[in-house]
Amino acid sequence: MAADKIENPDQLVVSDDPNHPANLIPSLCAKFWTLGWVTGTGGGCSIRDDDLVYLAPSGVQKELMKPADIYVLSLAAQEPTFKQRTYIRSPPIYKPSQCTPLFLAAFTRRGAGCCIHTHSQWAVLVTLLLESQGPGNDRVFEINNIEQIKGFGKGMNKTGNLGYHDTLRIPVIENTPHEEDLTEFLEEAMEKYPDTYAVLVRRHGVYVWGDNVHKAKTQCESLDYLFQLAVEMKKLGIPWISNVTPVGPQR
Template sequence: MSKSHTQSIIDAGRWIDAQGWCPATGGNFSRRTGAQEVLITASGRHKGHLQDTDLLQVDLAGHVLDSDLKPSAETLLHTRLYQLDDQMGAVLHTHSVNATVLSLTTPGDWLQIEQLEMQKSLSGNQTHDAAIRIAIFDNTQDMQALAQDVAQRWQQGALSWGLLVRGHGLYAWGRDMPEARRHLEGLEFLFACQLELRRLGVKPAVEGARS
């Protein structure tokens, strides 16, 4: 595997750990290494202390390629995302407090965000005036079922930048690792603003909408 591929995941892990977005051994990070291959963190590894020996290669069906390491069950959602978009280059799954709390306290299938300049950190957004929506999925231990739910909504053209899993955390992605990191950081800022607005009793026009 490419040293640059490995180092980009290690560096992302150290940065994300410094933000407090992946406590304990939570989360999973991956990046595409070929048309049908993905490099991903092994199960049970602390993301702030990753080494190259904590990463393994899987194919897009989630099968381990030449490694004795155990992949996380959440690997199946990563590989499904790569199947859905052949331009996707990296996926970062985190467990921040803000993402987790928002996912639990937002009714419906969407978190809607508007009137925040940081919306422009997300690719394709040129203004704060256009509302954005982040999809929310109910948590389940059946990753095949969750991956299928994500695929169904993806086919509706309804997913961009990331998604929330209720009571679990955030998946953010991009065409490469720098874009995935930018989307993650931008979304985390937007989530923090949403929670502060709620704390202050300021309600956006539409917070949650059932699809």
């Protein structure tokens, strides 16, 4: 639907289809709340349907969100740096999320269809563990030889998923006092790691995206699994990178 053809913006968030973005964002966020990803109004989720972007508002309890709370904007109608945003639909009682320009970066630079931001403690702890290794070793999380790594695509415009022996690399950017100021650092990390589907934010959480909701959500789950595993490995003295001799036919 072209943005300039929309007569009643409120109709954009009314649908009987549970997979409509305005229904899916609340149901996903309720699920994320039970996982501890969006505690205390933190974190969020945005879905893109062609040119239309659906966004959760700022400061809502994520497990209580309703379709009527959702913001909608046209991607084409935004200026390139996303510093100012215009909305097709703005619920009057809310403020737009500061995460918005970061979600938009995933949509425009990676063609993502969904982007999830969590405050998962496992993500935060991984960034703290990297930080404690000192400068120079704290800018990328690396893990290999864990089956769950196969839950990630090889990268934008590439076919297939990472293999068991591949090293998954997730860049870490430093946190800024204002969340929207993360945007340029997120974009830099995207450029430096063209195949990544996620960026960790130091002492803050993680942004994960995917071509569609299914891929963003399952990649986010797989990554949280790996972060939790990595923290437990550290407690047990097991390194994240290992040199495992390949077994079975190599194809």
